[in-house]
Amino acid sequence: MTATKGLEGIVATTSSISSIIDGVLTYRGIDIDDLAEHASFEEVAYLLWYGKLPNQSELDGLIGQIGEYAVLPAQVIEQLKLFPKNTNSMAALRTAVSSLALYDESANDMSHEANLKKAIKIQAQVPTLVAAFARIRNGQEPVAPKKGATIAYNFLYMLTGQEPDQVAVKALDQALVLHADHELNASTFAARVTVATLSDIYSGVTSAIGALKGPLHGGANEAVMVMLEEIGSFDNVESYINAKLANKEKIMGFGHRVYKGGDPRAKHLQKMSRELGKLTGNMELYEMSVKIEEIVTGQKGLKPNVDFYSASVYTTLQIPRDLFTPIFAISRASGWTAHILEQYENNRLIRPRAEYTGPVDQKVTPITQR
Numbered sequence: 001m002t003a004t005k006g007l008e009g010i011v012a013t014t015s016s017i018s019s020i021i022d023g024v025l026t027y028r029g030i031d032i033d034d035l036a037e038h039a040s041f042e043e044v045a046y047l048l049w050y051g052k053l054p055n056q057s058e059l060d061g062l063i064g065q066i067g068e069y070a071v072l073p074a075q076v077i078e079q080l081k082l083f084p085k086n087t088n089s090m091a092a093l094r095t096a097v098s099s100l101a102l103y104d105e106s107a108n109d110m111s112h113e114a115n116l117k118k119a120i121k122i123q124a125q126v127p128t129l130v131a132a133f134a135r136i137r138n139g140q141e142p143v144a145p146k147k148g149a150t151i152a153y154n155f156l157y158m159l160t161g162q163e164p165d166q167v168a169v170k171a172l173d174q175a176l177v178l179h180a181d182h183e184l185n186a187s188t189f190a191a192r193v194t195v196a197t198l199s200d201i202y203s204g205v206t207s208a209i210g211a212l213k214g215p216l217h218g219g220a221n222e223a224v225m226v227m228l229e230e231i232g233s234f235d236n237v238e239s240y241i242n243a244k245l246a247n248k249e250k251i252m253g254f255g256h257r258v259y260k261g262g263d264p265r266a267k268h269l270q271k272m273s274r275e276l277g278k279l280t281g282n283m284e285l286y287e288m289s290v291k292i293e294e295i296v297t298g299q300k301g302l303k304p305n306v307d308f309y310s311a312s313v314y315t316t317l318q319i320p321r322d323l324f325t326p327i328f329a330i331s332r333a334s335g336w337t338a339h340i341l342e343q344y345e346n347n348r349l350i351r352p353r354a355e356y357t358g359p360v361d362q363k364v365t366p367i368t369q370r
Contacts, residue, residue, distance in 0.1 A: 001353055001355050002355060003354065003355035006257075007352075008257065012184060012189070012350070012352075013184065013192070013350075015183070015184070015339065015342060016028070016051070016342070017048060017181060017183075017335070017338050017339060017342060018048075018181040018182065018183050018335070019183060020182075020183050020258050020259070023259055023260065023261045023262070023264065024264065025182070025183075025264050025265065027044060027047055027048060027180065027181055028047050028048070028051055028052070030047070030053075032177075032178065032264055032265060033264065033268075035047075035177055036174055036177050036178055036265075036268045039053065039177060040059075040150065040173055040177070041150070041151055041152060041173050041176040041177050041180065041331070041334075042059060042062055042063055042066070042150060042151065043059060044176075044177050044334065045062070045123060045180065045334040046058065046059065046062050048180060048181055048334050048335055048338035049116065049119060049120075049334070049337070049338050049341065062120070063148065063150065064147075064148070065120050065124070066120065066123065066124040066151065067124075067145065067146070067147035067148055067149070068124075068147070069120060069121040069124035069125060070124040070125060070127070070128050070145040070154065071128070071144065071145065072100075072125060072128050072129065072132065072142075073100070073103040075099075075102075075103060076096060076099055076100060076103065076129070077132060077136075077142060079095075079096065079099055080092070080096060080129075080132055080133050080136050080142075081136055083095075083133070083136075083137075085137045087137070088213075088322070089130070089133065089134075089322045089323055089325070089326050090209065090212070090213040090218075090219075090325050090326060090329070091213070092133050093126070093129060093130060093133070093209055093326050093329060094206055094209040094210055094213065096129045096133070097122070097125075097126065097129065097202065097205055097206050097209060098202060098203075098206045100122070100125060100202060101200060101202035101203075104118065104121070104202070106118065107200055107202060108200055110198070110200075110344070112341070112344070112345070115201055115340070115341055115344060116341065118201045118202070118337075119201065119337035119338070119340070119341060122201070122202070122205055122333055122337060123151075123333045123334055123337065124151075126329060126330050126333045127145075127151055127154060127155040127158070127330045128142075128145055128154075128158060130155070130323060130326040130327070130329075130330060131143065131155055131158035131159045132158070134159055134320065134323060135158075135159070135161075140161075142158070143157065143158045143159075143161045144158075145157075145158055150169070150173065151173075151176065151330070152169045152170075152172040152173035152176060153169045155172065155327075155330065156168060156169060156172060156317070159319070167275075167276070167279055168276075171272050171275075171276055171313060171317065172317065172327075174268060174272060175269065175272070175310060175313060175314075175327070175331070176327075176330065176331040177331075178265040178268055178269065178306060178331075179265075179306065179310075179327075179328055179331035179332055180331050180332065180334045180335050181332070181334065181335030181338065181339075182332075182335065183258070185217070186211045186212075186214075186216075186217045187207075187208040187209070187211040187212040187218065187332065187336065188208065188332075188335060188336055188339050189211075190207045190208050190210065190211040191204040191205060191207055191208040191336045191339060191340055191343075192204070192339055192340065192343045192350065193207070193350045194206075194207040195340045195343050195344060195347075196343055196347055196348065196349050196350040197349060198344075198347065201337065201340050204336065204340045205333065205336055205337065205340070208329075208332070208336045209329055212325060212328060212329055212332065213325065215252075218325040218328040218329065218332075219325050220252050220253060220305075220307035221253070221307040221308075221310045221311045221314070221324045221325065221328065222311070222321055222322060222324045222325055223252040223253075223307075224252050224253040224307055224308055224310075224311035225311040225312075225314075225315060225321045225324065226252075226321070227251070227252055227253075228285060228288055228289070228311060228312070228315075231288060233284070233288075234284060234287055234288050234291065237288050237291045237292055237295070238291070238295065241292055241295045241296065242295065245295075245296070245299055245300065251292070251296050251300075251302075252307070252308075253304055253305060253307045253308030253309075253311070254296050254297075254300070254302040254303065254304055254305065254308065255302040255303070255305065256305045259303075259305070261303075262303035262304075263303065263304065263305040263306050265305075265306040266303070266304045266305060266306055266308060266309060269306065269308075269309035269310050269313055270289075270290075270304070270309045272309070272313050273285070273289065273309045273312040273313050273316065274286050276312075276313060276316040276317065277312075277316060280316055282316070285311075285312040285315060285316065286312055288312075289304075289308065289309060289311075289312050293308070310324065311324065314327065
């Protein structure tokens, strides 16, 4: 046996949910560009779970279910209030999602119908959890979700307590579409490994959130914003980035293991960043990002990934930096649960091997001689 570092290039399973072929990302065979321009996040979630886009009646039914399930158990709200105010937002989400299972009577019902219902319930409740945590830590009471509203609208409404601008809702909705699934990424693989033991769907999503928390996965967009804040202004971009490159330091938000010609999702977020900058009358973050891209791509040949422009998009929407990765989780909950459902349907325990590189032919030395 020969190990492959990071399982790079290893085909670990089959899936009909999403694909990345020759740099083209599809959900259920539909190009991400088509979905980003013409489908809402709820339509995409339905597509991932059911294998087809919904008609109007099916879409209305799903939005109704999401509205019904979006309200959190009172005990979970009280739990959020007990968290330290400086709790990491992803750690809070990980703990809260795990606790949701305690208040779901069907948590251990492994039938397909029950698991599909739980998938929708998790998707409905994750945005409420993120918004509630954000308000509670600021000394504010959570805002209840509006029934019949979309996830993008409700999240912005629950976060601020105010009616969101429709341009902001559209921008967030498109960002959710772009992040909904991405083949066998680290967090999705973690979820599938967990439920392959026939553990419950809440355990699978909790595992996924733990994987997404890392800066090499979901945390990259927050790291991009940290970099932009460190740079401070457009005039400092060139000297800052050139110094990083000279020191061989990683520039967050660039390059992707499965995209050699560039991440197809990045262009949509770049366009969104530009449009939001024009709308708010503040183009600096967008212009700084474009300049960084020019330097890094010109010198290193690396192109921006989905995380790079999402940082300026979320900041322009006045979303706190440490909520960027939880927003990623709001979107990816649809993909995680779709993969979990698929794993259950044709399950086999995921148990790879390791290439041993330690010493051999060792003997136990008596303790008096050590």
